[in-house]
Amino acid sequence: MAIFEHAIEVGVPVSVAYNQWTQFEEFPRFMEGVEKVEQVSDSMLRWEAEIAGVTETWDAKITEQTPDHRIAWRSISGAKNAGVVTFHRISDDTTRVMLQIEYDPQGFIENVGAALGIVQGRIRGDLERFKKFIEERQTETGAWRGTIPRS
Secondary structure, three states, X not given: OEEEEEEEEEOOOHHHHHHHHOOHHHHHHOOOOEEEEEEEEOOEEEEEXXXXXXXXXXXXXXXXXXXXXXXXXXXXXXXXXXXEEEEEEEEOOEEEEEEEEEEOOOHHHHHHHHHOOHHHHHHHHHHHHHHHHHHHHOOOOOXXXXXXXXX
């Protein structure tokens, strides 16, 4: 498994950044290659994304969710991945969003892409597009404030 990390500061309060991140079905608006995310239940997501020129689908389980602090997940089918996003208050109007993803590249093309930094670049770009998206709006498109205890 390869580990990719990136952090970005966004010009909104921590609750706004967190609330927007809980709107998983909005991810295609700022995540490159993500075609669709369906929230099946409070803790289950179905993903469809283009990876290395191929459309992949997988299910992911949210393994921990603490409002304004942390969301962790792991895949339970399809592309093997796991990760965590954390939210850190810098000031009343600034939040650091830190994203860590563990990803098991499959096949030659995905392994080359990981080695060349393509995955890292995509994560960096996704966070930059999230920053632009939420800073332009200055409000979230929705929110889910429930807690999922660590499993």
